[in-house]
Amino acid sequence: MSELTQRPTRRLVLLGAAAASLAACTGDDPPPPVTEGSPSRPEPDALLRAGVAEAERGLLALHRATVRTHPALAPLLAPFSARHRRHLEAVEESGPMATRPLSTAAPSGTAPSESANASSAPTASASAPGGTPVVPVDPAQALAAVRIAERAAAEARVADCLRSEDPELAELLAAVAACEAAHDVLLGTAS
Amino acid sequence: MSTLDALQAALAGEHACLYGYGLLGPYVSAGDEPTVRAAYDAHRLRRDQLAAQVRARSADPVVALAAYGVPFAVVDPVTARRLAGLLEQRLAPLYADLVGVTSNPTLRETATRALVEAAVRGALWTGDTTALPGVDPVSP
Numbered sequence: 248m249s250e251l252t253q254r255p256t257r258r259l260v261l262l263g264a265a266a267a268s269l270a271a272c273t274g275d276d277p278p279p280p281v282t283e284g285s286p287s288r289p290e291p292d293a294l295l296r297a298g299v300a301e302a303e304r305g306l307l308a309l310h311r312a313t314v315r316t317h318p319a320l321a322p323l324l325a326p327f328s329a330r331h332r333r334h335l336e337a338v339e340e341s342g343p344m345a346t347r348p349l350s351t352a353a354p355s356g357t358a359p360s361e362s363a364n365a366s367s368a369p370t371a372s373a374s375a376p377g378g379t380p381v382v383p384v385d386p387a388q389a390l391a392a393v394r395i396a397e398r399a400a401a402e403a404r405v406a407d408c409l410r411s412e413d414p415e416l417a418e419l420l421a422a423v424a425a426c427e428a429a430h431d432v433l434l435g436t437a438s
Numbered sequence: 439m440s441t442l443d444a445l446q447a448a449l450a451g452e453h454a455c456l457y458g459y460g461l462l463g464p465y466v467s468a469g470d471e472p473t474v475r476a477a478y479d480a481h482r483l484r485r486d487q488l489a490a491q492v493r494a495r496s497a498d499p500v501v502a503l504a505a506y507g508v509p510f511a512v513v514d515p516v517t518a519r520r521l522a523g524l525l526e527q528r529l530a531p532l533y534a535d536l537v538g539v540t541s542n543p544t545l546r547e548t549a550t551r552a553l554v555e556a557a558v559r560g561a562l563w564t565g566d567t568t569a570l571p572g573v574d575p576v577s578p
Contacts, residue, residue, distance in 0.1 A: 333569035418538035425557030429567035
């Protein structure tokens with residue numbers, strides 16, 4: 248613990264002089280400025296947020312179902328679930344959200360006009376037709392299914408990031424993608 | 439921050455990363471060697487991409503320093519991994535900044551993928567991740 252409390256001042260000197268540029272943009276600096284102050288945020292970003300929120304709820308549903316079937320996996324998955332909850336909060340707080348989602352991770356084959364009762368469905372890779380996540384009975388396979396869903400989510404968030412009109416939303420979605428890609432490798436080393 | 443500033447900052451970060459990996463390389467375990475080599479190659483590629491982007495904006499790419507200070511001595515595989523993790527965690531915000539300032543779709547994709555790679559390597563080295571790599575503060 249003392250190690251952790253000592254370091255914050257020292258980490259500013261990480262990599263010495265050149266780290267001026269490293270350190271200058273890390274840590275406590277505020278996020279980059281919003282490049283435009285347009286009062287009417289375009290609709291596509293509101294749809295994007297709704298789609299991402301839906302995908303994050305889907306991942307959380309998959310985690311919950313996995314833990315319900317395999318309670319022994321609860322301690323392992325808890326921090327992963329917590330990070331998805333933070334993703335959900337961050338996306339919800341990032342701006343207006345449409346009521347009808349439009350996401351890369353939306354269940355494929357779901358026409359927008361009939362998406363009303365599919366809106367709580369988790370990501371396509373881990374959902375049954377009824378919207379309930381399917382959890383393999385073998386714990387290793389259950390973990391592998393979570394891993395596959397994380398990987399798919401990471402790719403979907405990259406695609407969402409590239410579609411975002413607001414650069415700040417793009418930055419948030421890039422960070423979410425980065426976390427979900429990290430989840431993939433962390434679950435790989437855990438299994 | 440302008441796109442050019444963000445590009446130069448990321449480039450300076452890649453220079454520092456390459457120096458760091460060069461420093462820690464000899465200390466990693468045999469099992470980690472391929473990962474270090476792959477990371478080094480990936481960073482070199484990103485460095486060259488960023489330098490090209492800077493030049494495309496009629497600016498001179500920032501150059502690497504002869505030496506960089508490191509926050510702790512690298513003496514064994516454990517400290518080598520720790521530095522590698524820190525390098526990636528420190529690099530991630532520079533790419534997040536770039537994603538947040540550029541309006542160029544290709545550059546946004548490059549920066550996003552570089553951020554994802556940094557987070558993945560950071561997770562490999564540290565066994566952990568933050569919820570928002572590059573946005574969350576680094577806690578070494």
